[in-house]
Every structure is written in structure tokens, then in C-alpha cells.
Amino acid sequence: MAEMTREEREKFFQTLQERKENLAKQRETRVVFARTRDTEAALAIVQSADRALNLLRRNAGLRFPFEEVARHVEAYKKAVLDMHKTVDEMCKYAGVPYRVPAWVREQLGMSEEDDAEA
Numbered sequence: 814m815a816e817m818t819r820e821e822r823e824k825f826f827q828t829l830q831e832r833k834e835n836l837a838k839q840r841e842t843r844v845v846f847a848r849t850r851d852t853e854a855a856l857a858i859v860q861s862a863d864r865a866l867n868l869l870r871r872n873a874g875l876r877f878p879f880e881e882v883a884r885h886v887e888a889y890k891k892a893v894l895d896m897h898k899t900v901d902e903m904c905k906y907a908g909v910p911y912r913v914p915a916w917v918r919e920q921l922g923m924s925e926e927d928d929a930e931a
Contacts, residue, residue: 862889
């Protein structure tokens with residue numbers, strides 16, 4: 814691939830910035846600041862997982878057997894709940910506020926009051 818000129822590089826980064834801004838405006842988009850390399854890795858993993866889960870669920874029974882989709886979804890659910898437990902413990906230890914996500918509260922049978930007490 815040939816080296817880009819300064820103008821081409823500027824246009825490329827301008828287009829990239831515009832794309833990011835447009836994505837950030839979408840309803841289901843979250844903008845997250847990664848302060849550590851661990852977080853960068855976790856976000857990359859979650860992004861791929863989101864795409865895979867969406868594809869698996871939309872194609873369950875068509876491209877993928879229901880049993881296999883259920884197995885993958887359950888494994889991911891367990892990983893998310895394990896991560897919640899770890900993050901909850903870290904935040905308590907570090908004195909960082911942690912609000913349990915609604916989906917996690919539902920899975921654990923918690924109410925918002927339970928979350929406030931934690």
C-alpha cells in the first residue's frame with residue numbers, strides 16, 4: 814500500500830472522526846473512556862461478543878441449532894455475572910461507586926433497593 818500524503822491522511826482522520834461522531838449519536842451506542850489496557854481489551858471482547866450473540870440469536874434454528882445457541886448464551890451469561898461479582902468486589906474495596914446494571918439485577922433477582930444497599 815502506498816504512503817498517504819498529508820492531505821489524504823487529514824481527510825482519512827476527518828472521515829474517521831465524523832463516522833465516530835455519527836455512531837455516538839445512535840440510540841444503542843455507548844461512549845466509554847478506556848483508562849487502562851485491561852478495559853480496552855474487555856471492550857474489544859464485549860464488542861465481538863455483542864455481534865456474535867446478535868447473529869446467534871437471530872439465526873437460532875436456521876443456521877445454528879437451538880441447543881448450541883443456548884449453550885453459548887448461557888456461557889456468556891455466566892461470564893457476565895462472574896465479571897459483575899469481580900467488579901462489585903473491586904469497587905467496594907477501592908471505594909468506587911458501582912451501580913448494578915438492570916440486566917444483572919434481573920438475573921440475580923435483585924431490586925433497585927437491593928442495589929442501593931450494596
